[in-house]
Amino acid sequence: MAHRIGIVGGPNTGKSFSRRNLKNGSEAFVLSPSQKVLHLYDKDGDPVKRLNVSTQKSPSMEALLEAMKVSNRHSVVLNLMRKNVPAKYTGHWEVVHKINYLKDYMDMVDRHMPHIKYLFLPDFTHYISRIVASKEFMDRNSGGQAFARFWDLAADALNSFFIHSDTLREDLFVITEFHSEYNQEAEEYKIFIPSGKMLGEKFLPDSYFDIMLYTHIEKDEQGEVTPDSYKFVTRRWGKYNARSMDIFEDKLIPNDMQLVLDTTKKALGIT
Structure with missing residues (x-):
């Protein structure tokens, strides 16, 4: 069973940027819905190559x-x-447009790339949106019982993806990045679920993660945003619904994926 870590935050708040500190990007693979800056380098400092x-x-x-x-x-x-x-x-990255394709690529890494220890899934919200907007599901969205079944099917497709990671090898970490939205009623940031309540009541991504970090930006004394401004929130704090099994001493830690992985592995007894 692979280990899951969730990262939640708004655009440009440091989710993918945290990869810049990985000591060896050759142990990582990124499956992304679009081609973006990876912040991932091999042991010689060169950008990693496509699959x-x-x-x-x-x-x-x-x-x-x-x-x-x-x-x-x-x-x-x-x-x-x-x-x-x-x-x-x-190679170390691939563009994957559909969630069912995502499972196949995860199996590829699991079975045929044993040197890969960290699998990154940025912008997972894209896959949620794509399922909801797909013709396969929209054809079922015609009111009444069919309308309710539409949301059941959408939730089943998403939930089955997270359950699938339970079939992957135990030395693999799957790091999934989500977009956030501010919930006025709860007065906190939550994972953004397209289509709101109808899907949100059936698809609960938080329930699959023991470690769910939120991004936070702290400006310096001059009010400027610097590379050191980017932080991870490790536990419930103010408007952030974060958690991490209490493996971090501080509620705010540097936006450093290597630190997150090293701390998690130590807590789990993984060498």
Whole structure:
């Protein structure tokens, strides 16, 4: 069972930026819904490269796309894994548009990339929005019982994704990043759930995480935002509904993913 860590915050508050401090980005893989700055570097300080897959007959992803006569990179990965074709998987990021594709790539990392210890899923809110807006679900959204079933199906798809991480190897950490919104009624920040209450009552991402950190920005004495301004909130504090099994002494810690991972591994007895 993989270990889950959640990061919640608004745009440009330091969720992905926290990766800049990873000692060795070669142990990390990013599955993102769009191509963005990764803040991820290998041990030599160079930006990590995109996923490449090669076989005995085809030396690259591009060659495999041509050989299989497909245009979708996901189809290459899925076909190779389903047919148990020996292949070499290298690289440290991939763009993944659909949540069901996300599961396949997670299985790829789990089975074929044992050197990867940290799997990052930025902007998970994108996948929630995509499910709700998909034709598959909208066709069921026609009122009455069908309307209620629409939300059940959407919630099932999302909940099954988090349960899927229970099937991954125990030395793997899955770090999922969520957008936040301010709830006026509760007077606190919460994970933003598109479509609001109808889905929010059935899909409760908080329930899958023992560690859920929130981003916070503290300006310096001059009122400026500096790299040191970016923090993580580790426990419930003011408007932040954070928690972390009390493994951090301070409620505010530096926005440093290496610190988060090292502290978590120590608390769990993982070397």
